[in-house]
Amino acid sequence: MTVDAQFETIEATGSEAGTPRSDMIYQAILDAIYQGRLPPGSVVNEAALALEFGVSRGPVREAIRRLQGIQLITREPYIKSRVVTLDATTARELFELRMALEGMACNIDARRMSDAEIDGLISELERSRHNYSADVPGDGSVFDFHERIARACGNARIINLLCGDLYHLLRIYRRHSGAIIERKEEAYDEHWQILRAIKARDPQLAESLMRSHVRRAARNLFDHLDGENLPDI
Amino acid sequence: MTVDAQFETIEATGSEAGTPRSDMIYQAILDAIYQGRLPPGSVVNEAALALEFGVSRGPVREAIRRLQGIQLITREPYIKSRVVTLDATTARELFELRMALEGMACNIDARRMSDAEIDGLISELERSRHNYSADVPGDGSVFDFHERIARACGNARIINLLCGDLYHLLRIYRRHSGAIIERKEEAYDEHWQILRAIKARDPQLAESLMRSHVRRAARNLFDHLDGENLPDI
DNA sequence: TGAAGCTAAAATGTCAACAGTTTTTGGCGA
DNA sequence: TCGCCAAAAACTGTTGACATTTTAGCTTCA
Incomplete structure (x- = not known):
């Protein structure tokens, strides 16, 4: 106890x-x-x-x-x-919400971020490339792409949701879903593509890429979960 | 006091x-x-x-x-x-969040709602057409399109946000923004179009229409607000 | 054996008093 | 008159005790 x-x-x-x-x-x-x-x-x-x-x-x-x-x-x-239990329904709802919010964050980023901000983020991503390998611990003080994307949008409510409530839940899922293959190599490429779309000032593409990225992460989680199969997302 | x-x-x-x-x-x-x-x-x-x-x-x-x-x-x-004050920044953030969430709700609705549910909603909308005139009080037990769309998506987190936190804030805005022209006539047409897109099983169109609908409501609010002009949304 | 009902224990909800911090007030000096 | 400083008042934070409800264990009876 x-x-x-x-x-x-x-x-x-x-x-x-x-x-x-x-x-x-x-x-x-x-x-x-x-x-x-x-x-x-x-x-x-x-x-x-x-x-x-x-x-x-x-x-x-x-x-x-x-x-x-x-x-x-x-x-x-x-x-x-x-403490809340982590069932498939909760996970699906969490990822749907992330798709909506992180997608919108990218959409806003592509319109509002300054060129300097974008370039800075790109170079940070490239500098942290060595962290995108399976043997680097996921949580820590490393470069957190999703948090940076969220904070850049400037919408306090969206930031508060993504970096607060939802991030807590996500961390718990990571902690308790065992040895999940984190597909870090693929993640790097997808992060890079998203930043390219933002730099190209293409809000719709950036949003679409982020949604696909989150959707793939969801599928990955569900594939490695105990038999639960993911309904259409 | x-x-x-x-x-x-x-x-x-x-x-x-x-x-x-x-x-x-x-x-x-x-x-x-x-x-x-x-x-x-x-x-x-x-x-x-x-x-x-x-x-x-x-x-x-x-x-x-x-x-x-x-x-x-x-x-x-x-x-x-x-009690929170209602400044332009807060309003912009609120509407951006609504665009993301209500858009996603429509997207999900177009894929998950049963034909019967959709038809029921359409007929309810048409039956409540007389409420879409400027002289009917906005809040009450009348047909609430946005709430129905949100609840239909089945995602408890999204419903909780839209019908809870955000709805509270929106009500306060409505209450304190004086005699705002509520563009109810236009709203009816836009609601009807959204339902058509859902019935046509076109998630992207339904989402896009809902976003535009919310965006127009935001512009309307800002146009009638004291000189504040709405940044790009 | 096991299922329903009762009782005691445990957990949550509420209260009134006290402690620490902020805000207000009043006086002082320039 | 205005700004500054200290003391008092007001407000939020915390505590331990009491009230109400749930939970767990026991008894009883079929």
């Missing part, structure tokens, strides 16, 4: 003074989910977490409510909440 | 027994924002609302946190929160 004993109190991990405890605990629970200490389907107990983090139930409750808001934790009054 | 004296306690409005107070208060604050009793930019005071609703600060705080989660209320630690 206990997530871990590595936190004496939440102050140990919390950095800035003046940051509310609820914010620190939000991040701590999120990390626990990321790292699999709170696996999908496990119950999220307010009192236990409060004891663990050395705070009262209030801040823990607030953090949980926030995670429920982005649908990472289930919510039903009086019923104990659980 | 006080929202209204019409609630003795929250129990008066709350319907079901066993429903948490925080849920009722969430709805109550949302209504207050809708009805303009909490106009954009006004501060949202926990203690005042708690006194108003006859409960302690806890449930009120939770309701506010939820509204902050969908970005209807600002959030910054220790700083008093306010």
